[in-house]
Amino acid sequence: MIKSQRLIQLMMVINAKRSFTVRELADEFGLSPRTITRDLQELSEVGFPIYSVQGRGGGYRLLQERMLPPIAFSENEAVAVFFACQSLQYFGSVPFDESAASAIHKFYHYLPADAKEQIDRLRNRVVIWNPHRTMSADCLQTLLQAIMNDSVVTIAYKSGDGVTQRDIQPIGLYASEGYWYCPAYCFLRQTYRLFRADRISFASVNDGFPDRKDLGGRSVFDWITPDLTRFEQQCDLIVDLTEEGVRSLETNVWFSSHIEIHEDGRGTLRMRIPVQKIEFFTDLIWPLGGEAKIVGPVEAVEYIRQKIDRITKC
The missing domain is CATH 3.30.70 (Alpha-Beta Plaits)
Incomplete structure (x- = not known):
């Protein structure tokens, strides 16, 4: 196996393991610990997020923000991903922090010159447009985190009854007409509700609140259907x-x-x-x-x- 192939495979193995020792990798790849150590050093120098753990039971660990191995895109695929990411700029806020902007920069920066010219000709001529709405990016990120972890979120929500504090368990997020919506189970009302994200002024994951285990099968497409029959x-x-x-x-x-x-x-x-x-x-x-x-x-x-x-x- 040539070195470039080995480094890519090493990245994939590390992503799966999250924590490991040099000896484990050496045995798995059939290489010497010295070679694996050099490979790890090279990956670290190019930004792969690993760090060493000292002392008894030490070794290496992967930071939470993992780096995926290189993926080969055709030019058409790269242009498609570029415009998909670019479409998010028309939202007032997105639940992905700066990740979308960083991804679009990487795609554009590493494209060949003729592909960049194609994109430049299409700028402001092919647009996936949404009305610009102002809302909290922090709240959106908290809701997204809760969806990924099946967690409960404490929110301050403004409705016709004023501002109320509620504990909700989000089912999903979807965007329509520039607004982000979050269908969720509301523990205050003891039923399912649809929350508009721009009306949430505060959101914090509440790890101490027991979550419902029966929401896993629901999605943004059918979250209300079982509840309507009650x-x-x-x-x-x-x-x-x-x-x-x-x-x-x-x-x-x-x-x-x-x-x-x-x-x-x-x-x-x-x-x-x-x-x-x-x-x-x-x-x-x-x-x-x-x-x-x-x-x-x-x-x-x-x-x-x-x-x-x-x-x-x-």
């Missing part, structure tokens, strides 16, 4: 949609699986919802304006009329 009073939300209305709701996590598309491109939304949630779901339809017509229930139709009356009287 309401005894149910009704059918029926909405006629224009072609544009269909396009608007096809990507909506609430409605996409409940739309029947007709041959002419128009569609009908039919969804079983709790009576207690009529206003909530009607508010989600409201932004479509004339691209949607609520057929039922009558309570939803009346709620829309009341909203229109309030607007026209202003």
Whole structure:
């Protein structure tokens, strides 16, 4: 095995082990401890995050921020990743700290000159745009950490009832219209809630709070579905949609699986919802304006009329 190949394989083995001794690696690779020591020194000099542990039971350990071995990308793949990362710049905040900006810099810096010219020609001409919203990057990072570790988070949340302190267990994060949303189990309300991240002014992982073990199977696509069935009073939300209305709701996590598309491109939304949630779901339809017509229930139709009356009287 040539040295470059050995160093890459060594990086992969170290990433898997996290802690190790020179003798362990020497035995695994069939090399002398001196050769392994030199290899480790070279990896350290190029920034691979390992450090030595002195004393009894010592050896080497890998810092929490691991470095992945080199990955070969085609030029088209590199350009695709570049623009995927670049699209995040239009969010007011992202839960990845400076990692996305660092990754995009590395991709661009090491591309050949002709590939850079391709990207430069596409700048500001191919854009994945989102409205700019202001929110706390620290809170987003805390929520992301809790999702990865199935932890509970203590938050200060601003709603129509004012600011309340809550313990929540996040299920996931998703972005829509520039906002970040966090579906989570709320221990204060003892049910599932959807939290808008820009309304969270404080977030801290609460390791002392016992987490729920039954949330692992839920995702941002189905987090509310089992909970909706707990309401005894149910009704059918029926909405006629224009072609544009269909396009608007096809990507909506609430409605996409409940739309029947007709041959002419128009569609009908039919969804079983709790009576207690009529206003909530009607508010989600409201932004479509004339691209949607609520057929039922009558309570939803009346709620829309009341909203229109309030607007026209202003």
